[in-house]
Amino acid sequence: xxxxxxxxxLTFWRTVVAVIFLVGIYATYLRYxxxxxxxxxxxxxxxxxxxxxxxxxxxxxxxAAGFAIAAAVYLLGLERYRPxxxxxxxxxxxxxSTVCTGMLYELGLPWRIWHPxxxxxxxxxxxxxxxxxxxxxxxxxxxxxxxxMEKLPYPRLRELYLHWHHRxxxxxxxxxxxxxxxxxxxxxxLFLIAKGRVYPLWYSPYLTTMFYLSAIPAGIAMLIIxxxxxxxxxxxxxxFAILEEFxxxxxxxxxxxxxxxxxxxxxxxxxxxxxxxxxxxxxxxIEMLLLVVLPLALxxxxxxxxxxxxxxxxxxxxxxxxxxxxxxxxxxxIDAMTGANYVPKWPEFALTIAVLTAGVxxxxxxxxxxxxxxxxxPLPTVKWVSxxxxx
Amino acid sequence: MGxxxxxxxxxxxxxxxxxxxxxxxxxxxxxxxxxAHLSDVAYTFVDQRDDKFVRRMCLxxxxxxxxxxxxxxxxxxxxxxxxxxxxxKCMGCRYCMIACPQGVPKYQWSKLxxxxxxxxxxxxxxxxxxKPACVEACPVEASVFGNRDALLSEAWSxxxxxxxxxPRIYGxxxxxxxxxxxxxxxxxxxxxxxxxxxxxxxxxTLSAAALSESPxxxxxxxxxxxxxxxxxxxxxxxxxxxxxxxxxxxxKGTK
Numbered sequence: 001x002x003x004x005x006x007x008x009x010l011t012f013w014r015t016v017v018a019v020i021f022l023v024g025i026y027a028t029y030l031r032y033x034x035x036x037x038x039x040x041x042x043x044x045x046x047x048x049x050x051x052x053x054x055x056x057x058x059x060x061x062x063x064a065a066g067f068a069i070a071a072a073v074y075l076l077g078l079e080r081y082r083p084x085x086x087x088x089x090x091x092x093x094x095x096x097s098t099v100c101t102g103m104l105y106e107l108g109l110p111w112r113i114w115h116p117x118x119x120x121x122x123x124x125x126x127x128x129x130x131x132x133x134x135x136x137x138x139x140x141x142x143x144x145x146x147x148x149m150e151k152l153p154y155p156r157l158r159e160l161y162l163h164w165h166h167r168x169x170x171x172x173x174x175x176x177x178x179x180x181x182x183x184x185x186x187x188x189x190l191f192l193i194a195k196g197r198v199y200p201l202w203y204s205p206y207l208t209t210m211f212y213l214s215a216i217p218a219g220i221a222m223l224i225i226x227x228x229x230x231x232x233x234x235x236x237x238x239x240f241a242i243l244e245e246f247x248x249x250x251x252x253x254x255x256x257x258x259x260x261x262x263x264x265x266x267x268x269x270x271x272x273x274x275x276x277x278x279x280x281x282x283x284x285x286i287e288m289l290l291l292v293v294l295p296l297a298l299x300x301x302x303x304x305x306x307x308x309x310x311x312x313x314x315x316x317x318x319x320x321x322x323x324x325x326x327x328x329x330x331x332x333x334i335d336a337m338t339g340a341n342y343v344p345k346w347p348e349f350a351l352t353i354a355v356l357t358a359g360v361x362x363x364x365x366x367x368x369x370x371x372x373x374x375x376x377x378p379l380p381t382v383k384w385v386s387x388x389x390x391x
Numbered sequence: 392m393g394x395x396x397x398x399x400x401x402x403x404x405x406x407x408x409x410x411x412x413x414x415x416x417x418x419x420x421x422x423x424x425x426x427a428h429l430s431d432v433a434y435t436f437v438d439q440r441d442d443k444f445v446r447r448m449c450l451x452x453x454x455x456x457x458x459x460x461x462x463x464x465x466x467x468x469x470x471x472x473x474x475x476x477x478x479x480k481c482m483g484c485r486y487c488m489i490a491c492p493q494g495v496p497k498y499q500w501s502k503l504x505x506x507x508x509x510x511x512x513x514x515x516x517x518x519x520x521x522k523p524a525c526v527e528a529c530p531v532e533a534s535v536f537g538n539r540d541a542l543l544s545e546a547w548s549x550x551x552x553x554x555x556x557x558p559r560i561y562g563x564x565x566x567x568x569x570x571x572x573x574x575x576x577x578x579x580x581x582x583x584x585x586x587x588x589x590x591x592x593x594x595x596t597l598s599a600a601a602l603s604e605s606p607x608x609x610x611x612x613x614x615x616x617x618x619x620x621x622x623x624x625x626x627x628x629x630x631x632x633x634x635x636x637x638x639x640x641x642x643k644g645t646k
Contacts (some may be wrong), residue, residue: 032503033503035500035501035502035503036500036501036505037500037501042500043500044430044488044494044497044498045494047485047488047489047498048485048489071616074620074623075616075619075620075623076619076623077623077624077626077627106484107483107484108481108482108483108484108485108498108504108505108506109481109482109483109504109505110483112482113482115463115480115482116462116463116482119463119464119465119480120463120464121459121461121462121463121464122602123459123595123598123599123602124459124460124461124462124464124486125460125598125601125602126460126462126486127462127463128602128605130462170620174613174616174617174620177612177616178608178612178613178616181608181612182605182608182609185601186601186602189598189601189602190486190489191489192597192598192600192601193459193460193489193490193594193595193597193598194456194489194490194492195492195588195589195594195597196492196586196587196588197489197494205597205600205601208601334489338494
């Protein structure tokens, strides 16, 4: 009954992934062959939409764990986080890779994606963002590279690479921390110039600070989710105490963000908008509930923090709240002012999901086949015994 | 600054004949019929507001938000006055469309290699000493073309000599000044003019404030991180030395 072991078994999740990729391929065809109008609902009034709001803003923000954990281990000397360091670097590297892939769909002329390297406009926030993202993705690739290189079958080359890599690690970590801090906040600065085209609940001169303050806890939430799944499904062995500690750091950072956001709304004179009878008000409160109120209420309970599954779902709420925030800034706030009434077309969703799924598959592959995270012996699976034993 | 070019649009004089619009469509080989708003096939159109006609177009800001936003510098304020677009640099990020307070830049959504579309004040023609097509077509001189300074004083003298004008030139100071001015005899607010979000301050100052901090962030942040690393290393060394000493001492004790 064993069958041919070379043929992958058809499981539920493999089917789902296959369907996602097939639909993604069709959507890719629509985007590149049929064009924008067949694949998106973008208009002059809403020129950015889901691919920027979700793909770029959420993708970069949720990949913030890499620099945060690297800084904690190498610069703050928090050695107890070392077991999860490689996972966080992998997570960020793949996160930025999905962002760069998404750019190929999002840009009108994607074959010119390299243009910022030779055509500079230092006054442009987007120029700074693109430079930082380009440099930081390279830094992440270098930070991640030993995991691949240590699998090289040539010992001399392998040792040489690892030796050389070890010597530049601190420089990489420092560069990564600075680059991340800059572009995480500059993503918020993108909307500063659009004053008058951003609904007041989401416009503030401190968008930079708020993007930075929210990205780190959201990145940590994403890391907890990834680690939880590694332990649950991929035989990873991680002390839960680390995750519990992360959750307390995350709660603290979310609290700081919440206070900052509240003070900023007060300072901004945005109070009348908090209870205006408009659809934006609803989106605003959903965001606040998911990103600040619910997580803080849940994380204040040690019962929640100490239960892996509750913590996992709490982090999922944080991630959803973070997405709500970024989508509100980039879509809801613009829509409210230009009246675009934008709802993404299905290929926008399909391609977003397909790129993300590719990222998840790559993550799973790396965790299984590379030495990213400490492993335990797989639990013995129940094997069917053939009939003679039964008799 | 003195000899940059500009256009003065006098709403009081405009009769709504749309000759400017048609001239623009012709010169760019855009379709004659098009919806009454700016689009990738309409750089200017005559917007009817009750019995008034307001010609909408790119204002060619002195410090354009679009040019400041453009990461590759495809959009630029030319020395001559117009804000021009280099289609060979553009990568299609569409940040200019987010940044422009007037929503002027439009995108060719129907094309496979779409470009940003906006008025360039007929840059080629005026470089050669000519006038923009729209101005040339105007039969009643509701649109006039000339040096920015000269046009501003012309506008003020029209306001002074005729008390029915609103005593304000839209574009003289708005957004930090533009290269297209409007005169009117009914309040600007009634004609759908965009209220500049930060008054007469140019919009790029908003992002410049954030970006100006980056050298500081790199310097201060870099030194702080280095200091942190140094402290961390130092503590490790001290801890190691202490442990060794302890081992040494305890070794002595047992002897």
